Amino acid sequence: MTEVRLEAATVTVPVDGSPGQRTRTILGPVDLVLTESRVTVIGANGSGKSTLLRLLNGLVTPTSGTVTVDALDTVRHGARVRRRVAFAFTDPISQLVMPTGREDVELSLRRLHRSRTERRAAAERVLERFGLAPLADQSVYDLSGGERQLMALAVVLATEPGLLVLDEPTTLLDRRNTLRLRSLLDSLPQSVVVATHDLELALHADRTLVVDEGRIVFDGEPATAVERYLALSDAT
């Protein structure tokens, strides 16, 4: 199981136009050790969920403190961390960078399989495993929202990372596709960290973090976390 460790991790951003380059803290300091198979993160818009998730594969590096994945520092070993930690965005169309799903899966596999024949065979296996082979040669623009999201997941999981991080993956999906995605996530051997506004999905976890104004204000059992989040939302 992948271990993620955050020690006093803080992210600050410069405040544009401020005298003396003032900064604003958007997350932290956060101290966390994540070893559970399923972790969900809930919180209001702009609370710091996405920043927290981006810390996990080095997309955002901490301004102070450290973030490590299986003892690899995300600043010093960013490339190796990204091979272990896959990241799926809310909008799959920005994630699918090739014209078709098959080509995108092959792109993911370029560094693992230098031979074109091997790469094609490996991509075919990935597409079969996710039940996406019939859609593999369609333009990504012709896929439905649910199909795009599944394709985006197949693309990032093709390299068999140890941890999958998803940033609000159900926001653009209808209920049927949300259930399909949830079932797929349940079946994955990888550790999964999901930020979500879907409280049903949030309950499908071993541990839930509630983020508010850049701080982890609750860390524990999912049902209690959801109650805490609802109380916070109602209070504002």
Place this chain on the structure above:
Amino acid sequence: MNGPGLFTAHVPGTSVVHRMPLWLKLVGVLVVGATPWFAQSVWPLAVTTVVLVGVVLAARLPARRLVRSMRGLLPVLVVLLAFQWWSRDLAYAVRVVLGIVNAFVAAGILTATTPVTDLLDGVVRAARPLRRVVDPEVVALTLGVVVRSVPWVAGSFSSVRESARARGLDRNPRAVVVPTVVHVVAFARSTGEALAARGLTDPADDDAPGPDGPGASSRSAG
């Protein structure tokens, strides 16, 4: 979003055009692109157009894709034809327009009959002598992203124009151009972030498989 044009996606097939080696297709595109420089009359260009239509038919590419691609280009061609006719003469204007149409169709045939991954492999091979200056994989990836982004930008322009029309601002160029530029910049940023998240922009020399190499963590996962 616009429907697929010739440049949008690879059209799988087993035709002789699909099976042609990449270098031959690239030479074909270069020859077609260079024809207007050497043609002294409109006839060589017209013959090239007929040959290209034959290639589209031989490759069994959907005609509606070709029409859709050309429809987007049509306003530009009409303006160009009128300008060249006014500034030179009709024969010259037709040569210029046919040259552009031929180059556009030839490039479209290349992208429609060649998987982008094959194009990437070709670019990586071609850029290998320059690897001390630039990472061939990055050059290839850039090309792939450009091919993928063309229909997105066209679709974004179309959506913005519809929004402007709904607000009665369709005659105001700023109401169309500014939001399109903003959309394109946002798209470029999110695409860049997605590429970085997948490690596709990480240096190639940092990816030797070892104890921490690809797939290592998945062996311990679950």
